[in-house]
Amino acid sequence: MDKYVYYFGDGHAEGNAKMKDVLGGKGAGLAEMTNIGVPVPPGFTISTAVCTWFYDHGNSYPPELEQQVRENLAAVERSVGRTLGDRQKPLLVSVRSGARASMPGMMDTILNLGLNDETIVGLAGSSGDERFALDSYRRFIQMYSDVVLEIDKEKFEHELFALRDRLGAKTDADIPAESLRGLVETYKGIVRSHSGKDFPQDVQEQLWGAVGAVFLSWNNNRAITYRKLNQIPDDWGTAVNVQSMVFGNMGSDCATGVAFTRDPSTGLRRFYGEYLPNAQGEDVVAGIRTPLPIAKTQVTSDGQQSLEELMPSVYAQLEDVYKKLESHYRDMQDIEFTIQSGKLYLLQTRTGKRTGFAAVKIACDMVEEGLIKPREAVARVEANQIIQLLAPVFDPAEKEKAVGGGRVLGRGLPAGPGAAAGRIAFNAERAVEMAAHDAVILVRIETSPEDIAGMHRAAGILTTRGGLTSHAAVVARGMGRPCVVGAGSIKVDYGRGEMRSEGHEPLEEGDWVSIDGTTGEIIAGQIPTRPSEVLQVLLEESMKQEESEVFRNFDRLLKWSDEIRTLGVRTNADTPQDARVARLFGAEGIGLCRTEHMFFAEERILRVREMILARNEKGRREALDELLPFQKADFEGIFRELAGMPVTVRLLDPPLHEFLPSTEAQISAVARDMNWGFVELRQKVNQLHEANPMLGHRGCRLAITYPEIYEMQVRAIYEAACDVKQAGIGVHPEVMIPLVGTVRELQTLTDMVRRVAAETFKARGVEIPVVVGTMIEIPRAALVAEKLGEVAEFFSFGTNDLTQMTFGYSRDDAGTFLPEYVDKKILPKDPFESIDTEGVGQLVRLGTAGGRRANPKLKVGVCGEHGGDPDSIRFFRSCDLNYVSCSPYRVPVARLAAAQAELEFQHFEG
């Protein structure tokens, strides 16, 4: 018989941490904690396989399930000494969702299940606290109605707030029992009028209703959006955890809280979290009451009492538990706990989400502490996250000016580091719209899962309520957005569309505001930013290594990566400045140096046009001769910067008309400059017009018909190389022919390169190895790669064009349909962002294999945007490429991703 249900309790569990696929992350964590002796209320997990079955079978269950649930429920009842639905000693349970990958707050959880008009009497009696029983009942009715009966929770909350106002009660805990009794009746009335039925009194009906709702919540809109943003497959499904309740709302010796074993925003090694006395779990995350700090060191204002001070002995237990968990999991944990009558229970542990800053620091610190090895540190930091360490910070002088000028509107909790300035949007939809034109700061009282699309588009997020574990904080950290939460001194009024802070003019939608997610400051206006610490050390040299821990950790992690990876990392750079940045970031050469950008500079474009418009070869050569010194100077600058590392120079690629004027006004201006007649020039421009220029007369095709263009470029390359070599500096140019589709094209142009190089060497009396290769960007080139391999010394896959031509999608026009293609799952991902392994990837594989059959020493690289994308890098490693090449700022990402690809690869190889 298939096993669908796994028990945990009393120091033993049927599952463990390795069974996330079956039990979901939460279930696996509960099982593991139980097994290592951490106090966990007993319960059981219904496996993810049931979710899959449920959706495959018209929302029904496998037949064995009912019996397995019954047996496990009985085991829980025995363990707790209470029975579900019992009038004297009723068992209450929570029904909790829990997918393989954590999806905080995206799916539903129901607490206090098992309460009805009869069991509430038993709960009141056995706890000796009627108020508590009623409080639990009203929470249950609201949650169950929201999740299972789909009655808007606003309806209930409205009544709760009205009651609080009538009583003058500051918090829920101040509402007396008799008022709660009335509230419960009001709630039941709401259920009756909205569902046409009474609130279900049958506890089995309650249980199965809740289980079904959790499975259904896998496909609610926010869960779907979250999965899309985080690339979690839709078919994984969720597990359901049914767990006996413990109560944090049973009096002043009770509490509930969430904590991190290290600071999730900076990575600092300190226990860090928030709690609420006399409250139930949801209250902390919901941001309804602003929670209190756990540790004494976190206290920032008088009147805040930390858990450490309030319940020193429980706090000590909690410290033991967190240390045990961290050393067991050997990673930072994010935990949820509840204290019932002075006793501690853990309700969840998972690997804590963290910012890029924290990820790098924690990984490096844990190596230092001997908890993990360098290769584990490398595996742990999400490659894309390391970009955060390069994100700008506020310009200190400008910030000081703003602070001195009284522009600080307030201060909140620093929830996501980094500086951001943007225009204010008060809701997610507006944020999305406004982000199309300007940077946006999403300003909310609090955020909820419905807001994630807006949060994603915003440059920064600000909330006035909630703590460091509130929804806004958790999600922003995951996205790497600068974020400030709980800025209580700022009042947001959605109705009037403004935010106010005392002593300042109110700000409206569209006004500029700046937030510092590292300090929590909120400042009116737009404060300019400046480079991150890493850049200040590496590029500006305005900071010393010793002064920046961020830099040292960044550097350490990447050096470990370099020891592991076998895939080379080069950069795409056209200027000495870009080349310098990339080299400082660790690039090992240039994989793509485009030469056409050099043609656009002001003094040159005129000569380029003269060359294009020349009436014959002689005229063209004259113009080219004037261009040569410019090109040579460009190459020299780059060769000097690279000092002997390989530089792949791609000869001219775009169609000629790109250099010509197009509008009538431009044409007449250029005609004047060049001493041409307007009509004559317009005619010439029209002559050069092509219906499909991207597939037209460009790349090597131009060179076949006008060889003198490439000849000039090749001469410039080797003359520059000779100069650099004669100056005693290493130089290693590689000449790359673009847009090759046939071997004759490549052979003809390779012969030309060798001839011109030989002429140059002879004239200069210097010799430099001549390396000629080709870009593989036309599908036909991949198909005839074996032939091309006989001529070329290297291949470089131009995966942008290769993707464009393989799919037949114009890169410039695909924006109109690709997003919808991804939405409708016609395509799993945008193939221009991440390589299409199934199609385009096969051409890469095929082309590499073909080329190497002809030339086993053939060097193969990638120079499209994909060279900086971690998923694509993993694929390229599996194709046995020699290197990837990406834009300078992606070089650190590529180094880390290449190391991670290597670790995975070694793992699979065994």
Ligand code: ADP
């Ligand atoms: P989420 O995935 O949204 O975090 P959880 O299933 O973890 O949802 O439930 C949210 C909160 O409900 C928990 O943090 C915890 O405080 C509370 N909770 C869940 N189960 C129990 C339980 N058995 N006893 C007491 N509180 C619980």
Ligand code: MG
């Ligand atoms: Mg939770």
Ligand code: MG
């Ligand atoms: Mg191309």
